[in-house]
Amino acid sequence: MSELGLQDSVLQLPRLPTSDMPSLYAAASALMFPSLSGGCGIPLQEATSCGCPIAASDIAASPEVAGRAARYLDPTDEASIFGTMREMQDSAALRQHLQDEGVMRAELLKTEAVAPQLVQTYRRALSTSVPVN
Helix, strand or coil, X not given: CHHHCCCCCCCCCCCCCHHHHHHHHHHCCCEEECCCCCCCCHHHHHHHHCCCCEEEECCCCHHHHHHXXXXXXXXXXXXXXXXXXXXXXXXXXXXXXXXXXXXHHXXXXXXXXXXXXXXXXXXXXXXXXXCCC
8 A cells, every 4th residue: 555655545454343333324424345256246235234335346246246236347447346336425415316326326236135036936947847958
């Protein structure tokens, strides 16, 4: 961080217990998630569950997980990342909008909502005959 001159602007936390994460997400101005790779988006799910606004990559699983609950950015473009960070910091209305969308999104991603759909999908897949060569 010192090579970027950010040492006075960024607080780097030590490894924390998982039980502390909901409080950190809830207290954060936003989760910045400029990921370059796929994955299942667990930090995005955690953030929405805690009411934390999200700024995330416009690639990989982020749009699938966060839906309208995130402001999207190009993770390969420094100007996009910086501009989004600035926008998230300066706009309380944007943060509130994303927080509200996130709370609604979190409801859709709860196990109780997803599990029955997943079971139904597996049942349909099992009932479809697939030719074996």
